[in-house]
Amino acid sequence: DIQMTQSPSSLSASVGDRVTITCRASQVISNYLAWYQQKPGKAPKLLIYAAFTLQSGVPSRFSGSGSGSDFTLTISSLQPEDVATYYCQKYNIAPWTFGQGTKVELK
Amino acid sequence: EVQLLESGGGLVQPGGSLRLSCAASGFDFSRFGMNWVRQAPGKGLEWVSGISGGGSSTNYADYADSVKGRFIMSRDNSNNTSSLEMNSLRVEDTAIYYCAKALLYGGIDYWGQGILVTVSS
Numbered sequence: 728d729i730q731m732t733q734s735p736s737s738l739s740a741s742v743g744d745r746v747t748i749t750c751r752a753s754q755v756i757s758n759y760l761a762w763y764q765q766k767p768g769k770a771p772k773l774l775i776y777a778a779f780t781l782q783s784g785v786p787s788r789f790s791g792s793g794s795g796s797d798f799t800l801t802i803s804s805l806q807p808e809d810v811a812t813y814y815c816q817k818y819n820i821a822p823w824t825f826g827q828g829t830k831v832e833l834k
Numbered sequence: 835e836v837q838l839l840e841s842g843g844g845l846v847q848p849g850g851s852l853r854l855s856c857a858a859s860g861f862d863f864s865r866f867g868m869n870w871v872r873q874a875p876g877k878g879l880e881w882v883s884g885i886s887g888g889g890s891s892t893n894y895a896d897y898a899d900s901v902k903g904r905f906i907m908s909r910d911n912s913n914n915t916s917s918l919e920m921n922s923l924r925v926e927d928t929a930i931y932y933c934a935k936a937l938l939y940g941g942i943d944y945w946g947q948g949i950l951v952t953v954s955s
Binding site: 728819 | 880894895939
């Protein structure tokens with residue numbers, strides 16, 4: 728099975744900072760990659776699919792890039808409401824494996 | 835508005851069985867794949883299973899200590915419901931289980947609120 732590895736596992740940043748989270752697949756997955764945001768006690772929320780397509784209603788400060796096996800989620804200007812855990816997920820073939828998550832906190 | 839409502843969770847003893855259901859509304863149910871994703875207390879997300887829109891194709895997590903061979907996912911397109919039959923439950927199956935709707939080409943765009951399954955003696 729393809730493994731998904733996110734880095735870092737956690738980060739601390741200030742409001743207005745640019746934040747970058749990376750996700751690496753152990754094999755090529757083309758652009759079959761999604762990013763989710765999960766706040767404590769809540770269900771995950773889709774941010775980006777197909778590696779770079781922004782889900783409707785998601786603020787434009789979120790962006791995704793990459794293809795093949797290396798992907799990036801960028802928050803261009805961190806806001807207090809962005810404090811959450813972020814997950815990548817590959818979905819080219821089953822199993823639709825998630826990364827282990829990246830916890831984003833405010834400095 | 836898309837809504838996914840899970841039911842059937844609760845406390846079960848190790849080795850026991852439980853059936854989760856997901857009632858869907860607000861979209862053309864038979865067109866979209868459905869998934870179950872779980873999250874153990876304090877842990878990350880784990881994809882459990884998925885089923886195609888027509889129900890002809892089903893997949894399960896098959897990595898170590900996973901659910902393949904113990905869990906069965908199904909759907910009833912006439913009633914807009916999806917189910918997860920969980921057998922031979924283990925303590926490590928304790929988690930919040932989310933019903934989730936797939937995008938047309940994959941990925942998940944809508945999630946239920948989740949339902950807690952606790953496996954304990």
